[in-house]
Amino acid sequence: MSIEQRLAATRDRIAEAAARVGRDASSVRLIAVSKTFPIEAVRAAYDAGQRDFGENRVQEALQKMDGGTAADIRWHLVGHLQSNKARKAGERMDVIHSIDGVDLLQRIDAAAAAVGRRPQVLVQVDLANEATKHGAGPEALTALFEAAARCQAAQAVGLMLLPPLADNPEDARPWFGRLRALRDRLLDAGVPPPLLKELSMGMSHDFEVAIAEGATMVRVGTAIFGTR
Numbered sequence: 703m704s705i706e707q708r709l710a711a712t713r714d715r716i717a718e719a720a721a722r723v724g725r726d727a728s729s730v731r732l733i734a735v736s737k738t739f740p741i742e743a744v745r746a747a748y749d750a751g752q753r754d755f756g757e758n759r760v761q762e763a764l765q766k767m768d769g770g771t772a773a774d775i776r777w778h779l780v781g782h783l784q785s786n787k788a789r790k791a792g793e794r795m796d797v798i799h800s801i802d803g804v805d806l807l808q809r810i811d812a813a814a815a816a817v818g819r820r821p822q823v824l825v826q827v828d829l830a831n832e833a834t835k836h837g838a839g840p841e842a843l844t845a846l847f848e849a850a851a852r853c854q855a856a857q858a859v860g861l862m863l864l865p866p867l868a869d870n871p872e873d874a875r876p877w878f879g880r881l882r883a884l885r886d887r888l889l890d891a892g893v894p895p896p897l898l899k900e901l902s903m904g905m906s907h908d909f910e911v912a913i914a915e916g917a918t919m920v921r922v923g924t925a926i927f928g929t930r
């Protein structure tokens with residue numbers, strides 16, 4: 703199958719998953735994760751109507767942005783961000799899904815403010831307390847959203863989750879449900895709703911389950927571009 707066909711099949715599956723739980727397909731944004739794939743793959747998906755692309759390294763994202771891709775692409779950083787890459791990310795990325803601390807948030811905010819950009823940011827949450835994974839623990843979120851409310855340029859829009867790896871997509875369901883419940887608790891605690899409108903969760907093997915649990919952004923690589 704071509705990228706165009708796999709993209710269409712993915713869009714169909716998103717629409718069906720949304721319909722099964724009474725959601726509108728337009729409430730789920732598909733982010734095509736093009737990491738490790740060449741710029742031609744981005745162009746093929748773009749020509750098939752895709753506008754949101756995800757990368758997990760700032761350097762690779764910049765190479766694709768500057769290598770002749772369309773200016774109206776929204777570039778998402780979905781991978782872990784080291785603080786020494788925060789400035790470039792804040793200056794160039796449209797959406798950053800991997801905020802895991804106040805210091806990183808403030809670096810991104812300062813970098814974006816300095817160049818007059820307003821990137822959206824999501825807080826990556828580590829629900830499983832996995833030592834190998836990045837993300838902020840649930841106990842750190844109140845302080846993070848207080849800091850987010852004070853940012854001048856970075857706009858917090860929600861939460862991101864990368865659940866523990868599992869073969870069966872149903873194994874991810876409780877984690878997705880927990881992220882949604884955490885979002886609801888933060889709303890109850892007074893975090894302004896615009897800061898929590900997005901739930902970025904679900905990848906190629908489990909995005910349908912994530913949509914059933916409330917995902918508003920799904921990050922899909924393999925199902926669109928093939929195996930890496």
Ligand SMILES: *Cc1c(COP(=O)(O)O)cnc(C)c1O
Nearest residue numbers: 735758780905906921922923924
């Ligand atoms: C690579 C990656 C994805 C996409 O994974 P696929 O299984 O290829 O769909 C999604 N989110 C993050 C954070 C990733 O690093």
